[in-house]
Amino acid sequence: MRCAARVVRRVSLALSLWLSVAVPCGRSHARADDVRIESDSAFQAYEVRSPGTSVFQTRRRLVTTAGFGWAHALAEEPDDAGRTPRLTATVRLRLTQEFGDTCLVARALCVRATDPRDLAAFQPLARDTWIDVPTAYAEATGLPLGLEVRLGRQLHHDVMGMLRADAVRVRVEPWDTVALEALAGMLVRDTSLGGSPAFEPIGAPRLDVNVDPTRASFIAAPITTPLVLAALELGRTPIVRARLAFREMRDLAGTDPTGAHVEGGVLARRASLSLASQPLDALRLEADGVLDLLDTGPLTQRVIAARTGVSVRVSDAWRVAARVERQVPRFDPGSIWAYFVTAPIAETQLDTDWTASERLTFGAGLRGRRAELGGQDGEDVDLGAEGRARARFGPLGVGGSMFVWSGDLGPMAGVLLDGTLRVDRTLQLEARVSVWHFDDANRPDLYGTTVSEVVGARWQVGDATSALVELEHAASRVVGHRFRAVLALRVEAWR
Amino acid sequence: MNLPPHAASSRIAHGALLALGLALAVALGLTHAANGQPRPRRATPEGRSAIIYPLQRIAIRMDHAHPAHRALPCVQCHTSAPASRASRDLLIPAESTCNPCHAAQTDREAPTAARCGTCHVGYGADGTRVVPASTFPAPRLHFSHATHVRLGATCESCHAGVRDTALATRDHLPTMRQCLTCHGGARSDGARSASSPNATPRTTRSAPATCTTCHLAEPDGVLRTRFAEGMLTPPDWLLGMGHDADWIVRHRWIGADQGSACASCHRESECADCHDGRVRPRSVHPNDYLTVHTQEARREPTRCASCHTTQRFCTECHARLGLATIAAPAVRATGRYHPPAATWERAHALEAKRSLAACVSCHAERDCVACHGALGIGGGLSPHPAGFANRCGPLLTANPRACVTCHGDVGALEGRCR
Numbered sequence A: 001m002r003c004a005a006r007v008v009r010r011v012s013l014a015l016s017l018w019l020s021v022a023v024p025c026g027r028s029h030a031r032a033d034d035v036r037i038e039s040d041s042a043f044q045a046y047e048v049r050s051p052g053t054s055v056f057q058t059r060r061r062l063v064t065t066a067g068f069g070w071a072h073a074l075a076e077e078p079d080d081a082g083r084t085p086r087l088t089a090t091v092r093l094r095l096t097q098e099f100g101d102t103c104l105v106a107r108a109l110c111v112r113a114t115d116p117r118d119l120a121a122f123q124p125l126a127r128d129t130w131i132d133v134p135t136a137y138a139e140a141t142g143l144p145l146g147l148e149v150r151l152g153r154q155l156h157h158d159v160m161g162m163l164r165a166d167a168v169r170v171r172v173e174p175w176d177t178v179a180l181e182a183l184a185g186m187l188v189r190d191t192s193l194g195g196s197p198a199f200e201p202i203g204a205p206r207l208d209v210n211v212d213p214t215r216a217s218f219i220a221a222p223i224t225t226p227l228v229l230a231a232l233e234l235g236r237t238p239i240v241r242a243r244l245a246f247r248e249m250r251d252l253a254g255t256d257p258t259g260a261h262v263e264g265g266v267l268a269r270r271a272s273l274s275l276a277s278q279p280l281d282a283l284r285l286e287a288d289g290v291l292d293l294l295d296t297g298p299l300t301q302r303v304i305a306a307r308t309g310v311s312v313r314v315s316d317a318w319r320v321a322a323r324v325e326r327q328v329p330r331f332d333p334g335s336i337w338a339y340f341v342t343a344p345i346a347e348t349q350l351d352t353d354w355t356a357s358e359r360l361t362f363g364a365g366l367r368g369r370r371a372e373l374g375g376q377d378g379e380d381v382d383l384g385a386e387g388r389a390r391a392r393f394g395p396l397g398v399g400g401s402m403f404v405w406s407g408d409l410g411p412m413a414g415v416l417l418d419g420t421l422r423v424d425r426t427l428q429l430e431a432r433v434s435v436w437h438f439d440d441a442n443r444p445d446l447y448g449t450t451v452s453e454v455v456g457a458r459w460q461v462g463d464a465t466s467a468l469v470e471l472e473h474a475a476s477r478v479v480g481h482r483f484r485a486v487l488a489l490r491v492e493a494w495r
Numbered sequence B: 001m002n003l004p005p006h007a008a009s010s011r012i013a014h015g016a017l018l019a020l021g022l023a024l025a026v027a028l029g030l031t032h033a034a035n036g037q038p039r040p041r042r043a044t045p046e047g048r049s050a051i052i053y054p055l056q057r058i059a060i061r062m063d064h065a066h067p068a069h070r071a072l073p074c075v076q077c078h079t080s081a082p083a084s085r086a087s088r089d090l091l092i093p094a095e096s097t098c099n100p101c102h103a104a105q106t107d108r109e110a111p112t113a114a115r116c117g118t119c120h121v122g123y124g125a126d127g128t129r130v131v132p133a134s135t136f137p138a139p140r141l142h143f144s145h146a147t148h149v150r151l152g153a154t155c156e157s158c159h160a161g162v163r164d165t166a167l168a169t170r171d172h173l174p175t176m177r178q179c180l181t182c183h184g185g186a187r188s189d190g191a192r193s194a195s196s197p198n199a200t201p202r203t204t205r206s207a208p209a210t211c212t213t214c215h216l217a218e219p220d221g222v223l224r225t226r227f228a229e230g231m232l233t234p235p236d237w238l239l240g241m242g243h244d245a246d247w248i249v250r251h252r253w254i255g256a257d258q259g260s261a262c263a264s265c266h267r268e269s270e271c272a273d274c275h276d277g278r279v280r281p282r283s284v285h286p287n288d289y290l291t292v293h294t295q296e297a298r299r300e301p302t303r304c305a306s307c308h309t310t311q312r313f314c315t316e317c318h319a320r321l322g323l324a325t326i327a328a329p330a331v332r333a334t335g336r337y338h339p340p341a342a343t344w345e346r347a348h349a350l351e352a353k354r355s356l357a358a359c360v361s362c363h364a365e366r367d368c369v370a371c372h373g374a375l376g377i378g379g380g381l382s383p384h385p386a387g388f389a390n391r392c393g394p395l396l397t398a399n400p401r402a403c404v405t406c407h408g409d410v411g412a413l414e415g416r417c418r
Helices: A002-022 B008-033 B095-102 B145-150 B176-182 B188-194 B247-257 B268-275 B289-299 B310-320 B341-354 B356-360 B365-372 B393-398 B401-407 B410-416
Strands: A033-049 A055-073 A086-098 A102-104 A129-143 A147-158 A161-175 A178-187 A226-236 A240-251 A265-280 A283-292 A303-313 A318-327 A345-355 A360-372 A379-393 A396-407 A412-422 A427-439 A447-460 A465-476 A480-494
Touching: A055 B310, A086 B268, A129 B268, A147 A226, A147 A240, A147 B247, A147 B268, A161 A226, A265 B247, A265 B393, A283 B247, A412 B289, A427 B289, A465 B289, B289 B356, B310 B356, B341 B356, B365 B401, B393 B410, B401 B410
Parallel strands: none
Antiparallel strands: A033 A055, A033 A480, A055 A086, A055 A102, A086 A129, A129 A147, A147 A161, A161 A178, A178 A226, A226 A240, A240 A265, A265 A283, A283 A303, A303 A318, A318 A345, A345 A360, A360 A379, A379 A396, A396 A412, A412 A427, A427 A447, A447 A465, A465 A480
């Protein structure tokens, strides 16, 4: 297994490098069959340190993706509805490689957290090499009746949240005002083949079978989670558009690497309704809610997310928006976290944007946050304000933003100034300065002000390739001086 | 690591830095507002996108409103327009088109500044002659005049007001709202009033309203949005999708409800680039976010979870730093992370209510089970709310794993849970 991982790692590295070098600048004309290649690579070097410990991490992290896309048009011209039937396929391979160590201060001792032979240092959750396949699907679109079919590893997003699944998704839109969508498959977990934990619900960490469970008793066994999802969309936005959706995910019972029985159960069973209306160009109304069908508590706990918002364009240059949002944090019902009382959080936001001219824009907002702690604990109330401005003078762009929070969660404030200077069509220089003030109520020694400066440059090498170099310095009484360097390269081209 | 205590001078310095930053932010706006420069044209929803219609340089004198010009049908001069099938076709009349009426001015045997200056700018009264070339970059659209003419559209259906103006500019090219009057008929209210009532085409059939009907797309059908002039973004009136400063917050709701609209311009990989939590997006996490992330995690735990899986992303780092209880012995912190035990014993329950996700970022289930597990497994301090036994039956049936973690024997629970 380790040998295979090494081979895959080398292949993906080689592929990324090849893409970066071999793809010439320029765009080719579309043909019946088109191939898209892409690569994103980012290397970061910085140190992570926390007050209260003598440990810091020397992060030397490379994240690189190699992607491949294919498109084949099934017809020369679109049909009467403007749809062009098309077959596409997309695959992305991602490598995350950590070159740093975990050291004690002053480098008196550096240890490898990923070395299982080092009993004093081994951390099962840590890994030096991480290869996953975030996307791999084939799709047919533009078919009659608005039929779309997608098969493979894909993301899905609705008001119930984002998830990644190995699934088949079918969507049909026979009329402008009606659409049906269904998805069935398996939730992608960290323990899935080429998987990642990005969209798993908060619960117990799960690792694959390569980790000795006796060395990590806090880790749960791998589990398989089938899911189904269905949605109905009705209407269209000038009047009212509604989307009603249902989602169920269920962990299958199994055995852990030691052969012990692992309980299965429902991971989530939820329904959602979202409504949107835009009766006038200048007025938009939105509302949505998510109902937890597993919970049997009071309705205020079962409606785990609700939001309503209104946006009014008072004039061509002035927009005002208001939102009220309520969240009840939810956790994997297979973990004990799901059984603790958590405070529903309500947020109210009032925002306005003013476009003074094509070169100058302003924005400001007020925030209110209320957490219902319940019983004798009462509630947390916090108020915040923020402002922003952005201006452009030819090749020079400058912007500023600030925020202030005060209340039961303690004070927090920050100012961020940034500027960009376009030297020519290919080169842009960037700079940012920020000042944050913070005071952590849970950490007696975690308070202070951090000042940070960043300088960088973006280079558009050609139509297909761009590069970024960034250097950051931050200083605070908490961790002293900290430096970070970022190098990024992006290649994207159709051939 | 031992750190120095609070110092009054430090607080003053912090305050001064904050005040300086605020002053800079305010001054940035005030100095610009007061600089006395002529105000540039205000951006309005009616404004033409410089990406769709790249900026033109029109070094020609032309008066469409001149009675002699008004009397002519448009095709008299724009002869090739009715048959044009591509937006890149140059439909500006050639000089020869003007000859029948302007022969005297176009006589190349006897050119004078006055004659040439009839149509061309750049001929000064003092004899100077700097005649710039006109440039008409092709619109970045699919457009067939022939199709529209065949379906009954008139010139002023799309180019309203040209007859009443001197020079026809980008402002006389149709906006997306005007296009959508016929294409899908989605915005017949606002769009129709935005143009002349007479400008409504005679066609009664709804034209296709897919994005790629007009916009340039990559071979996989995703719209081209990156151009030398910048990113092509949708207007606010279109499904509320204006990519303004608030968009970083709002996009999750629009995307959740109308993901297929987002997919017109964005591939799935763009979502994953941020939401997979691998590479720090600078637009979301500003400078030195590492130092202040604890504050935001406590304030907005659900937002962190939209990109970071708490029990993996957060815990791994906290464990490697020695902060988490699951840290390896060689690196585990020796000092106390939280406030003194005497106060934390009561306060930790409140903090768990506030942000349980923050607890999960360091603690494993076993840490809590030690006290909150049922007697025999833990200390027997129940975390459940009052009356829980009356409603826990369905939860036990749906997913017993958590029950087993604290109570062990599910069989015994089945009798107690209703």
